[in-house]
Amino acid sequence: xxxxxxxxxxxxxPELRALVDRESTRRARxxxxxxxxxxxxxxxxxxxxxxxxxxxxxxYPGARFHGGCEVVDEIEDLAVSRAAELFGAEYVNVQPLSGxxxxxxxxxxxxxxxxxxxxxxxxxxGHQTHGSRANFSGRWFxxxxxxxxxxxxxxxxxxxxxxxxxxxPRLLVVGSPAYSRLFDYPLLRQIADEAECxxxxxxxxxxxxxxxxxxxxxVPYADVVTLVTHKVLRGxxxxxxxxxxxxxxxxxxxxxxxxQGAAPMDVVAAKAATFAHAATPxxxxxxxxxxxxxxxxxxxxxxxxxxxxxxxxxxxxxVVDVSPLGLSGVQAQRRLQGAGIVVDKTVLPFDTRxxxxxxxxRIGTPILALSGGGPETAVTVAEWMVTALTDTAQHxxxxxxxxxxxxx
Numbered sequence: 243x244x245x246x247x248x249x250x251x252x253x254x255x256p257e258l259r260a261l262v263d264r265e266s267t268r269r270a271r272x273x274x275x276x277x278x279x280x281x282x283x284x285x286x287x288x289x290x291x292x293x294x295x296x297x298x299x300x301x302y303p304g305a306r307f308h309g310g311c312e313v314v315d316e317i318e319d320l321a322v323s324r325a326a327e328l329f330g331a332e333y334v335n336v337q338p339l340s341g342x343x344x345x346x347x348x349x350x351x352x353x354x355x356x357x358x359x360x361x362x363x364x365x366x367x368g369h370q371t372h373g374s375r376a377n378f379s380g381r382w383f384x385x386x387x388x389x390x391x392x393x394x395x396x397x398x399x400x401x402x403x404x405x406x407x408x409x410x411p412r413l414l415v416v417g418s419p420a421y422s423r424l425f426d427y428p429l430l431r432q433i434a435d436e437a438e439c440x441x442x443x444x445x446x447x448x449x450x451x452x453x454x455x456x457x458x459x460x461v462p463y464a465d466v467v468t469l470v471t472h473k474v475l476r477g478x479x480x481x482x483x484x485x486x487x488x489x490x491x492x493x494x495x496x497x498x499x500x501x502q503g504a505a506p507m508d509v510v511a512a513k514a515a516t517f518a519h520a521a522t523p524x525x526x527x528x529x530x531x532x533x534x535x536x537x538x539x540x541x542x543x544x545x546x547x548x549x550x551x552x553x554x555x556x557x558x559x560x561v562v563d564v565s566p567l568g569l570s571g572v573q574a575q576r577r578l579q580g581a582g583i584v585v586d587k588t589v590l591p592f593d594t595r596x597x598x599x600x601x602x603x604r605i606g607t608p609i610l611a612l613s614g615g616g617p618e619t620a621v622t623v624a625e626w627m628v629t630a631l632t633d634t635a636q637h638x639x640x641x642x643x644x645x646x647x648x649x650x
Contacts, residue, residue: 244291247291270648271582271641271644271645271648272579272582272583272584272641272644272648273582273583273584273610273613273623273626273644273648274584274609274610274613275583275584275585275605275606275607275609275610276584276585276586276606276609277419277420277447277473277558277559277586277604277605277606277608278419278447278472278473278586278606279472279473279606279608279609280472280473280474280475280476280608280609280612281476281608281609281612282472282476282477282478283476283477283515283516283519285512285515285519286476286477286478286512286515286516289508289511289512289515290478290508290509290512291508292508292511294314294317294506294507294508294510294511295506295507295508295509297310297311297313297314297507298504299311299314299315299318299504299505299507300498300503300504301498301504302318302337302494302498303315303316303318303319314507314510314511317507317510317511317514318336318337318507318510320514321336321510321511321513321514321517322334322335322336324514324517324518324521325482325484325513325517327521328453328517328520328521329449329452329453329459329461329467329484330459330461330462331461331467331484331485332485332486332487332490333483333484333485333486333487333489333490333493333494334482334483334484334485335347335482335483335485335493335494335497336482336505336510336513336514337497337498337502337505337510338468338480338481338482338483338497338501338502338505339480339481339502339505339506339509340470340479340480340481341371341444341446341468341469341470341481342371342481343481343497343501343502344468344469344470344481344482344483344497345371345372345379345444345468346371346378346501347468347483347493347496347497347500347501348413348442348466348468348483348493348496349379349382349383349413350496350500350501351466351489351492351493351495351496352412352413352440352442352465352466352492353383353412353413354412355382355383356382356383356384357383357384357411357412357413358383358384358385358386358409358410358411358412359372359373359379359383359384359385359386359411359412359413359415360385360386360387360388360402360405360406360409360411360413360414360415360439361373361385361386361387361388361413361414361415362387362388362389362390362397362415362416362417362418362421363387363388363389363591365589365591365592365593365597366389366390366421366591367390367418367419367420367421367561367591368387368415368418369417369418369419369444369446371444372385372415372417372444373385373387373415383412386405386409386411388401388402388405389401389591390421390552390591392591392592394552394553395551395552395553395591396423396552397421397423397425399426399429399430399433402414402430402433403433403436403437406433406434406436406437406439407436407437410437410438410439411437411439412439412440413439413440413442414430414433414434414437414439414440414441414442415442415444416430416441416442416443416444416460416464417443417444417445417446417447417448418444418447419446419447419604420559420561420588420604421552422536422540422550422551422552422554422555422556422557422559422560422561423552423555423556423557424457424458424556424557425443425460427443427458427459427460427462427463427464428463430463431463431464434465440465440466441463441464441465441466442464442465442466442467442468443460443463443464443466443467443468444467444468444469445460445467445468445469446468446469446470446473447473447474447557447558447559448460448469448557449469449470449471449473449474449475449482450473450474450475450476450520450529450558450608451474451529451532451533451557451558453475453520453521453525453529454474454520454525454526454528454529454530455526455529455530456526456529456530456533457556457557461484464486465485465486465489466483466484466485466486466489466493467483467484467485468481468482468483468484469481469482469484470482471512471513471516473608474529474532474558474608475516475520476516476519476520476525477512477513477515477516477517478509478512478513478516480509480512480513482513483497528611528612529558531611531616531617532558532607532608532611533555533556533557533558533607534616534617535607535610535611535615535616535617535619535620536555536557536558536559536560536605536606536607537554537555537556537617538617538618538620539560539605539607539610539620539623539624540554540555540560540562541554541620542620542621542623542624542625543560543562543624543627543628545624546624546625546628547566547628548562548563548564548566548567548628549562549563549566550562550563551563551590551591551602558606558607558608559604559605559606559607560604560605560606561588561590561602561603561604562602562603562604562605563590563601563602564601564602564603564631565590565595565601565602567631567632569631570587570595570599570600570601571587571588571589571595571599571600571601571602571603572587572598572599572600573599574587574603574631575587575603577630577631577634577637578603578627578630578631580630580634580637581626581629581630581636581637581640581641581644582637582640582641582644582645583626583627583630583640583644585603585604585605586603586604586605587599587600587602587603587604588600588602588603588604589601589602590602610623613647613648614647614648615647619647622647626640626643626644
């Protein structure tokens with residue numbers, strides 16, 4: 243926020259200005275290890291504050307329902323072409339308002355209410371839009387669940403094939419906000435072909451890793467891929483749909499007009515900038531640092547007696563079992579926050595605790611890597627975490643050391 247904008251906000255709404263300042267201070271003085279968060283590019287924030295947000299652009303380039311869309315038509319075309327080149331996609335739609343809206347469009351394109359959908363169990367890492375009963379996907383469709391193995395906590399591909407051939411789902415859903423290993427896309431393509439179903443990869447957490455060259459791309463194998471432009475990508479909070487060319491017309495209608503109205507053109511422009519940045523060597527270097535830091539932190543926590551689900555990580559995130567410390571996930575989250583370390587609580591596969599409590603925490607390293615932390619800081623961060631979890635008397639000291647590291 244510019245100085246002029248801050249002054250204006252303070253003048254018209256001092257209460258809200260104070261809250262914004264508090265949040266800025268909190269983030270600047272605490273260690274952000276939330277796996278789904280990053281720091282948006284300055285260019286993205288600048289675009290989101292531009293007059294582009296005032297332009298109403300319902301429809302698609304060349305077929306808008308409002309006048310004055312000549313410039314934003316070019317912007318949307320630019321965002322589409324950049325995403326297509328970055329991810330090697332035949333069809334791109336940059337209009338979805340979020341990852342969940344992008345997911346809604348996939349269902350609209352390929353399924354009818356009541357159709358079976360095969361997806362990862364939520365308590366094993368699946369997302370709510372993959373069939374949670376609390377979400378439209380679990381109420382309007384018939385979820386069938388595959389799981390991770392009890393012995394290795396890795397996705398069981400034999401089980402996926404067995405369930406797919408037995409139930410013949412309309413969609414085979416792959417992707418997870420809490421599974422730290424990479425997926426075998428060629429094998430999943432083979433299973434989808436055998437079961438004659440649509441292969442949908444939810445790459446919300448993996449898109450930045452794919453763009454940075456540290457994770458394989460699902461695009462050559464999937465019928466449709468959804469992603470978000472925040473998380474690792476450092477863009478605006480919004481969604482994207484990528485698809486095979488043969489599905490383009492269907493996906494286009496499923497986004498607009500079926501799922502949503504006009505997309506905000508400031509966000510579409512911010513996506514274009516995000517894709518341009520994600521194609522640079524600097525972004526690739528950053529993503530390699532993010533993943534190397536996650537692996538180093540997982541190893542350092544393991545050395546200090548904590549267990550990492552699936553034995554480690556291939557990505558920017560890890561799930562840490564805190565039950566050996568006699569803590570639930572929510573208790574661990576609160577203790578760490580007391581020391582200035584912000585994480586998510588989560589559940590373990592086959593967890594015996596209620597979902598609201600869980601036995602694990604989820605950590606991620608995108609912000610740590612952007613804040614000057616790297617693999618070389620993993621031992622220090624692990625020491626802070628374990629100490630904060632086991633000795634609350636050390637919280638004040640740890641908070642001070644974190645603020646010093648962050649320059650806050």
